[in-house]
Amino acid sequence: MSLLRPRGILLRMTDPRLTPLAASLPDTVPFIGPETQERAMGRPFRARLGANENPFGPSPRAIEAMRAAAAQAWMYGDPESHELRQAIAAHHGVKPAHIRVGEGIDGLLGLLVRLTIGAGDWAITSLGGYPTFEFHVTGFGGRIEQVPYDGDRVDAAGLMDRATALGAKLVYIANPDNPMGGVHGADTIREMIDNLPAGALLVLDEAYVEFAPDGTAPEIDPTDDRVIRFRTFSKAHGLAGARVGYAIGSAPLIAAFDRVRNHFGLTRMAQAGALAALKDRDWLAQGLEHVASARARIAAIAHENGLAPLPSATNFVAIDCGGDGGLARRVMTGLAARGVFVRMPGVAPLDRCIRVSAGTEADLDAFAQALPEALEEARAAT
Amino acid sequence: MSLLRPRGILLRMTDPRLTPLAASLPDTVPFIGPETQERAMGRPFRARLGANENPFGPSPRAIEAMRAAAAQAWMYGDPESHELRQAIAAHHGVKPAHIRVGEGIDGLLGLLVRLTIGAGDWAITSLGGYPTFEFHVTGFGGRIEQVPYDGDRVDAAGLMDRATALGAKLVYIANPDNPMGGVHGADTIREMIDNLPAGALLVLDEAYVEFAPDGTAPEIDPTDDRVIRFRTFSKAHGLAGARVGYAIGSAPLIAAFDRVRNHFGLTRMAQAGALAALKDRDWLAQGLEHVASARARIAAIAHENGLAPLPSATNFVAIDCGGDGGLARRVMTGLAARGVFVRMPGVAPLDRCIRVSAGTEADLDAFAQALPEALEEARAAT
Missing domain, CATH: 3.90.1150.10 (Aspartate Aminotransferase, domain 1)
Structure with missing residues (x-):
């Protein structure tokens, strides 16, 4: 429940047309x-x-690209984000089939939870960790287990213990961590992947990884279907207001996002800005x-x-x-x-x-x- | 199935971690x-x-507003879209509690379906109508009934008949209609609302209403919880690439979107552009x-x-x-x-x-x- 606040603007009024799940959700926002x-x-x-x-701030080239795209705003953005996806894939040395671009990590996390968490399925996170993950798991009817930190660091072993005990579908870790700022080495992340219970997926949120010491991000075989990692243009690239994140994962999982995503959701300006930002090393x-x-x-x-x-x-x-x-x-x-x-x-x-x-x-x-x-x-x- | 095309880029590969619903969804995009x-x-x-x-194209003032916002893109957009929501509410003469801004009508339709359609619930639309509605209903495990057009116009009475027969939760109508371009008068829409079966909601997609004859859009009491209407900046306002739509509905239903939406999903540029466009009559x-x-x-x-x-x-x-x-x-x-x-x-x-x-x-x-x-x-x- 870290950083969650009651909204408190409206009295609790529930439309009778809501599903039982929707009616049960709290009036809180992350x-x-x-x-x-x-x-x-x-x-x-x-x-x-x-x-x-x-x-x-973002690269001046990114600002210029967004400004140029603004004049073209009468056109929908490319629903495949083809150019951006190609560029991200090339940057990571993987095929575009392993990349999914979306409306920030928040949006992509929501889609991932929707694809994997059914009613009563377990997801594991840290007690006090990123609240938006919990928001999505609860929002799709999943159950969330929150493992206390080990001191001020995420308890990687503890997450795996609970994942195994509960037969969890998803195990979330932000590395580096938000809100405490700590970090685990690549070895710990690799160990987590190797110790995942069968049928579980490691959700590796690397929103802050550009700020971390070299060697924090493990090399991961993009065909490894036990892990999906998330990156964003909101932090190191200074483009929070453009809302562009991406996932790197196995091709079948990445392809499945097409079944549920808002295909035209990424704006033209955002795609242009992220592409220019990626190139300005x-x-x-x-x-x-x-x-x-x-x-x-x-x-x-x-x-x-x-x-x-x-x-x-x-x-x-x-x-x-x-x-x-x-x-x-x-x-x-x-x-x-x-x-x-x-x-x-x-x-x-x-x-x-x-x-x-x-x-x-x-x-x-x-x-x-x-x-x-x-x-x-x-x-x-x- | 209108305008649906098989994607056909990847062979059907399914990640075993998907929910049964997600695994069952077709590899098609709207x-x-x-x-x-x-x-x-x-x-x-x-x-x-x-x-x-x-x-x-959009108003030059909207382009200028988006350009100015691009330089501020290091900041997340206001998750409440407060200014834009206030302006839209004032434009329609309703309270902001009746307005929900989101990533296009497509995005808002997805959230509405998520809030109202559980496994097996019925939604009614027209056979050959807007495919994105069907995409969402199927995507959340609902059942869709498609009523043939009456000639080249949406069969308003036929939609209601099927809604009543099936005890549908949602009845979708685009007025004016896409893809055929026809229109029903406000009286027909009011009649639909009055004849809705108990527990059903009329989903009134008015994406094209600015192009229609005066009197097409019925006056609707915003506190009426039997109808939710959708408008967009993508069409008449020429801002498709900025992806901004909004819903007008009863306050409890509008508030419920907060339980499931991507709170920071609307970009800073999009909010600024839509606000400027709305003002340039x-x-x-x-x-x-x-x-x-x-x-x-x-x-x-x-x-x-x-x-x-x-x-x-x-x-x-x-x-x-x-x-x-x-x-x-x-x-x-x-x-x-x-x-x-x-x-x-x-x-x-x-x-x-x-x-x-x-x-x-x-x-x-x-x-x-x-x-x-x-x-x-x-x-x-x-």
Whole structure:
């Protein structure tokens, strides 16, 4: 339930035409957007550091490609995303039949769950891990088992134990991890694949992998039908607002997405932007350096305030506020009141942390300025 | 099955991890994109008249808004599409709680079917009608009943008869109709709503309603939970490539979409473009005039070739080629060979027609040039 918030805008009213499953689903959403908070506060955030976006932005070539595509917006985007799919396949040295492009990892995860999880089927994830996976599993009538972290790292062995015990269909791991930022080496991931119970699929979410040390992403035979991995243009490529993610998997599984996906769902601008971003390796490398510097500065700011930053292989840093979830929540709220948007895990003991995305110098100036006040206020309220 | 084509790219390979439902789904897609045909032909179409796109294009203000948003693409789009939703609500004189914005009508239809159709539930549509509705119903394990057209118009009474007989959950009607272009008056739609069996929902697809005569769209009390209507920015607003549609419905049903939708699925550029397009009423009016002229010219071209154009309340014209489905298919293929992309219904007797979208002068010049040759060739092959 990490990061899940009750929506609370409407009273619970249920249309009698809903299926029993749809009627049973909670009125929660995986994330509340910063715009919703801004509307409630009546002013915009000064620093947007809560959604693990990349303010160093997309390649100027990607922006130019999207601008050119805007003038062509009267045409539907290519439903096969042919050019982009070819380019991604070439980038990874696999055939296009192993690549499926979609509306972000979120959208692709939803389709994967729909394809594999029937009523009562088990899926395994981490307690406090990425809530959108749970949202989809619950949404399709599956059962979710949440394995506590091992300290501040995903408990890879624990996930496999529960998968085996329950005969799970899906085992989800984000590597590097969100929201804590930790990472497992490629060996651990390979071991997970080799230890999967029969009939299970490893869902390897590599949204943040470009930020991780070399060797984090295991080489995986794309014909291996025990694993599907996900990548995105939202993080390292700075294209969150264009919503493009992709899956790498075995050809039969990838082909099955065609049976259920929104074929014309990927916009023309998004396809053009992602293609241009993929080709601009220099911009990507430069952006990764910016993120590494920002990560170091977030850690330094934490230390200056007597707080412990967690090691991060992502574009964000979880900072241990040194107390319980209540303290961290007050720090988060105090930062928001000072115009700084951050998020935090929703489950103990992870929720002793706030999670701060790698921002620009100006963003982190605002964070550095607001943190001591927010901390003082949060501690005083104890 | 109208317009459905077997995909035929991969042999049928099924991943053993699929649910029984997913494993049972056909390897078909609702539409093959023109880009796929272009790649097969090795050259682009001269005239793109098959997807009912609007080549008069979006408002220049919408293009400018999308271009500005491209530079902000590092940020996720507002998951509530707040501004756009407010503007649409104001435009229709309803509260925002009655509006749900999504990734085109296709995407919203999929969510609606997911919310309402369980295994074995019945949905009613027209035989030869919009194939994407059938794609979704089948995809969620529902059963579909296809009612033959009454001549070339949707059989509104027939739909209701079958809905009552089968205790259907959903009754789909596109008004104006795709692919034949006909239209029912508002009175007929109101009558359908009043005659719906208990527990059924009328799915009123008004994708083309801006092109229809005044009075086509019935006034509907947005609190009426027996009907949900769909509109799009893809057609009259010329924004197919941005993929923005919306639903107008009762607040509990609209709220239920939040339980299953891809919350961050709508791109930043799409939201900005749709908002600007909605506000530019002059551009819309001008575009509708262009479409009306193009429609008249398509009809004239048909007459010049001794063919019968069907009356149209949309941005396309179905042309009766005067023979069977085989003849019309040969005409369509002959047009494609001459660089003109059109489509055709897939079911008899509708499939005696080709369907030609309202294009620019240059597009229709190409069509006028290619049609006599394509016709002659098609007839010679009989």
